[in-house]
Amino acid sequence: MNLSRFRRPSRYINSELNAAYKRGFIRVALCFPDVYEIGMSHLGLKLLYKIINDIPYASCERVFAPWIDLEEYIKREGIPLTSLESKTPLADFDIVGFSLQYELSYTTVLNMLHLGGIPIKAQMRSDTDTVVIAGGPCTVNPYPVMPFFDAFVIGDAEESIKEILDVCVAYKRDGEVRRQDLLKGLSDIDGVLVPAFPKAMVRRRYITDLDVAGYPCAPVVPYTEVIHDRINIEVSRGCSLGCRFCQAGVIYRPVRERDPAAILAIAEESLKNTGYNEVSFTSLSAGDYSRLHEVLRLFNKKFSHRHVSFSLPSLRINSVTEDLIIMTKSVKKSGFTIAAEAATSRLRQVINKDFEQDDYERIINTIFKEGWLNLKLYFMIGLPTERDEDVEAIPAMVYRALKTANRFTKRSVNISVGVSAFIPKAHTPFQWCEHSSLDEIFRKKDYLKKNLNKKAIKIKEQDDRMSLLEALFARGGMGTAELIEVAWREGARLDAWSEVFDYNKWLNAMDKTGIDGAAIATKGFLDDKQHHFEWDVIDTGVSKDYLWRELQKALAENRTPDCKSSCMACGLGCKSGEYLSKSGMSCLTDVSASYTKSSGDRPFSAVRVRVMFSKSGALRYLSHLELMLALLRGLLRASVPLVYSKGFNPMPGISFGPALSVGVGGEREFFDLEVYPPCNIERVTEELNLTLPQGLRILNMSFIPKDAPSLGKFVNTYKYEIAFNSVVHPQTKSKVLTKQDVEAVLQLPDNKWLVPILIEFDIIDDRLILLLRDTQNKGVKIAAVIEAVLGCRMEDVEVVRTAMYGWLKDRSVRTGLHAEDLQAGRLVQPDDQALFADGRTALSEKTL
Numbered sequence: 001m002n003l004s005r006f007r008r009p010s011r012y013i014n015s016e017l018n019a020a021y022k023r024g025f026i027r028v029a030l031c032f033p034d035v036y037e038i039g040m041s042h043l044g045l046k047l048l049y050k051i052i053n054d055i056p057y058a059s060c061e062r063v064f065a066p067w068i069d070l071e072e073y074i075k076r077e078g079i080p081l082t083s084l085e086s087k088t089p090l091a092d093f094d095i096v097g098f099s100l101q102y103e104l105s106y107t108t109v110l111n112m113l114h115l116g117g118i119p120i121k122a123q124m125r126s127d128t129d130t131v132v133i134a135g136g137p138c139t140v141n142p143y144p145v146m147p148f149f150d151a152f153v154i155g156d157a158e159e160s161i162k163e164i165l166d167v168c169v170a171y172k173r174d175g176e177v178r179r180q181d182l183l184k185g186l187s188d189i190d191g192v193l194v195p196a197f198p199k200a201m202v203r204r205r206y207i208t209d210l211d212v213a214g215y216p217c218a219p220v221v222p223y224t225e226v227i228h229d230r231i232n233i234e235v236s237r238g239c240s241l242g243c244r245f246c247q248a249g250v251i252y253r254p255v256r257e258r259d260p261a262a263i264l265a266i267a268e269e270s271l272k273n274t275g276y277n278e279v280s281f282t283s284l285s286a287g288d289y290s291r292l293h294e295v296l297r298l299f300n301k302k303f304s305h306r307h308v309s310f311s312l313p314s315l316r317i318n319s320v321t322e323d324l325i326i327m328t329k330s331v332k333k334s335g336f337t338i339a340a341e342a343a344t345s346r347l348r349q350v351i352n353k354d355f356e357q358d359d360y361e362r363i364i365n366t367i368f369k370e371g372w373l374n375l376k377l378y379f380m381i382g383l384p385t386e387r388d389e390d391v392e393a394i395p396a397m398v399y400r401a402l403k404t405a406n407r408f409t410k411r412s413v414n415i416s417v418g419v420s421a422f423i424p425k426a427h428t429p430f431q432w433c434e435h436s437s438l439d440e441i442f443r444k445k446d447y448l449k450k451n452l453n454k455k456a457i458k459i460k461e462q463d464d465r466m467s468l469l470e471a472l473f474a475r476g477g478m479g480t481a482e483l484i485e486v487a488w489r490e491g492a493r494l495d496a497w498s499e500v501f502d503y504n505k506w507l508n509a510m511d512k513t514g515i516d517g518a519a520i521a522t523k524g525f526l527d528d529k530q531h532h533f534e535w536d537v538i539d540t541g542v543s544k545d546y547l548w549r550e551l552q553k554a555l556a557e558n559r560t561p562d563c564k565s566s567c568m569a570c571g572l573g574c575k576s577g578e579y580l581s582k583s584g585m586s587c588l589t590d591v592s593a594s595y596t597k598s599s600g601d602r603p604f605s606a607v608r609v610r611v612m613f614s615k616s617g618a619l620r621y622l623s624h625l626e627l628m629l630a631l632l633r634g635l636l637r638a639s640v641p642l643v644y645s646k647g648f649n650p651m652p653g654i655s656f657g658p659a660l661s662v663g664v665g666g667e668r669e670f671f672d673l674e675v676y677p678p679c680n681i682e683r684v685t686e687e688l689n690l691t692l693p694q695g696l697r698i699l700n701m702s703f704i705p706k707d708a709p710s711l712g713k714f715v716n717t718y719k720y721e722i723a724f725n726s727v728v729h730p731q732t733k734s735k736v737l738t739k740q741d742v743e744a745v746l747q748l749p750d751n752k753w754l755v756p757i758l759i760e761f762d763i764i765d766d767r768l769i770l771l772l773r774d775t776q777n778k779g780v781k782i783a784a785v786i787e788a789v790l791g792c793r794m795e796d797v798e799v800v801r802t803a804m805y806g807w808l809k810d811r812s813v814r815t816g817l818h819a820e821d822l823q824a825g826r827l828v829q830p831d832d833q834a835l836f837a838d839g840r841t842a843l844s845e846k847t848l
Helices: 043-053 068-078 105-117 143-148 160-173 180-187 258-276 290-304 322-328 343-353 359-371 386-409 438-452 464-474 480-489 504-515 517-521 544-555 615-620 624-637 681-691 739-747 749-754 783-790 822-823
Strands: 027-032 058-064 095-099 132-135 152-155 232-235 276-280 309-311 336-341 374-381 415-421 458-462 605-614 654-656 666-677 696-704 715-723 756-762 767-773 796-808 825-828
Touching: 027 043, 027 160, 043 058, 043 095, 043 232, 068 105, 068 386, 095 105, 095 160, 095 309, 095 825, 105 143, 105 464, 132 822, 143 480, 152 160, 152 180, 160 180, 232 258, 232 343, 258 624, 276 290, 276 415, 276 739, 322 359, 322 415, 336 359, 343 544, 359 374, 359 386, 359 504, 374 386, 374 438, 374 696, 386 415, 386 438, 415 438, 438 458, 438 464, 464 517, 464 767, 480 504, 480 517, 605 749, 624 654, 624 681, 624 696, 681 696, 715 783, 739 749, 739 756, 749 783, 767 783, 783 796, 822 825
Parallel strands: 027 058, 027 095, 095 132, 132 152, 232 276, 276 309, 336 374, 374 415, 415 458, 666 796
Antiparallel strands: 605 666, 605 696, 654 666, 715 767, 715 796, 756 767, 796 825
16 A cells, blocks of 8 residues: 555554554554544553553554545455554454543544444444443543443543453453453443443542553654644643533542652653653643642753753643743743633633633733743633623733733734633533523624734634534433434544534434434523433542532632632542642752753854665655654754754754655655764764664764755755556556657657756666756656656655765766766765865764
8 A cells, every 4th residue: 555645644654663562462452533643642542552561461552543535545445444553453452442532533433443343333242342442531421422332441541451451361361252241340340331231330530649650751753743742741630720611620630740750750761762852741730730830940950951842731820920931931932822711700700710800911911021922812602601791801801912912022923812612511510501502602703703803813713513513422311322323324523623524414413313412412401400410320529519519609600719728528538739749758859960061062163964864664655844853853862962043943953955755765865964073973873773763774974064065055866766567658558668668758748848857767677767857947846757757646656766966067077978068077976075075185084
């Protein structure tokens, strides 16, 4: 299969750094019901991948949803959906585990099961079929997808996953596995719900000590750019603030914090193992991690000289201080994100957001005074008790930020405004509330679009029909499972993607099932404290009575304080602050001992290095940007002393030669970089080749003079080798391509543009050898050349660029090439020492 036919082929190539390749007695497929770049951003998947693969008798592989182009291909060719690591069909694993992060992924779950050869309904599976398990936040209301899963893991999975594997091992060792016996064994595990063996109540499991739970310090490093393309370190789990719309704030209680020493150790190890240069400190409310300032201060002291930056997710306004802003900008300033949610004090009282206008003014003043040019603000509309004046206050709040930015920066700024509809979620105080009708949401969105129309302001909004479906399934019951199945049979999948989402498929499914999705989503129960929700069988630890009390406080516009300072008797039974990191308890090392002088203190001037490398195998599917990133991360893992630019966003001094097309291999490719001496390039070459993935290899490194011509200015000629396997040209009709056929193609009127580009060609054993050059008016486009010469797409042949050249003027040399202007000199490759000598001694030392 030539993957260059498909969008973003690097999603499918495997071969990533730190991927695990083993075959355990119990084989697990971790499935994420979305495309690769979404799934590979999810920390939970990385955690489970490490935990399972660390167990001697178990192995774990990854499976993601294919994009629609690959899906159509594998369906047409009868190819099952397989794992990345071993290309094993989904149906051949012992356990298939799905992470349910988002309600709009439900149809994708069914699609992946079907593509993987697994019956979509649990009752249709036999003793020989794999066990299908779900985890993730959506399992606190499993009923919309209950018929499709054999078991649900409720809560943290670090401990329960091992117990699940042990049960599977016990039954598999007995030989013939009876499915019902296995499921009964799973139902005996705390925190596991098995529909075939229902319980009166299933209590959510959670771990209390993050520091002993293990952490993926060598996560798989993707080639393609993923949503969160950085190291993610979970500094805490849970939130104590009690925002009443937030399901995560309930189902991840209590707050548990990681020790600062553990955080810095994870950062050090992860940077070494990945080559990332950014660390994100994540949690539901990162700004409220009790020792955040201590961690950031020590992090900057330890890593800023290596140009490693940190980022924080969207911050609660009251958690942002001037010190925090200053520390955040120590390496680079990208953007600042604030989740305001509501624009009036009254509505913030309702949802339990604890900031006032003065707090907002303070933070935006500091942000723009310190030089930020990008700000993201997030709001919700349709919140309980919302009035028109609450919506009208949103533009005023945004324009206040713009006015402040203009006063402090005197430069162009970008303010991104995210607006989403409120979704009532199960197990929250607002589970009794309704979702606004589409007409009402449209009305409010139209107002905001009309009143946020400045050039510096960009509104980011979600399709509100998606929000309606999310609200439907967030509080849906068992009856909505039929709607999901019928919508999938209508062709619904990847519903979170606007270019794929088709609401008409859902409307057709509603017509066929008689289920009125809008009526279910917009139904409220504000007068019915005792209303029975199907998900009441899930005990999150937070009592329903507490949630009802919080709803009444919301309707009365009263706040509830942070439970870290005072217990609110939510039902968990923990003590306030019980699992917080205790000040003075960690054994922080003296980070000053590991501090290295910054580049400004270097005793030697920077030197240039020219690197020759090859790109082959599956990695030929990398785009130029992905290739550059993979090589940069290799350089960082090898601790190469790179030179960085100055200013707003420091970048390493690396420049590449002409880009290779996706799907084209390269035997002698080049890039230049600047480094600080001392730098032993033989050692660096060795270390790079030890850490680079299979398919990328450093062939040679050499020092070059500072005034040597850049690759972009020097290289203009390329040698390609194309394995065409007897392609029949549609115009010449030749069954076996000959030199005469190529000559005939060159004479065709439509191919006159080829004559000045093609220097010479040859055919050797079904391989076409082309020497091509850029002209003043036209650069070489190998795909166009192949289409003209062979009459096929580049994806239909195997293409390798075997060499690249530049022109070295030398009137005493004659070449064998036929073009007249080539007789004034000779073609040389970018590492030819003759290019650098010019009467001087070339830089040939191995160490400078």
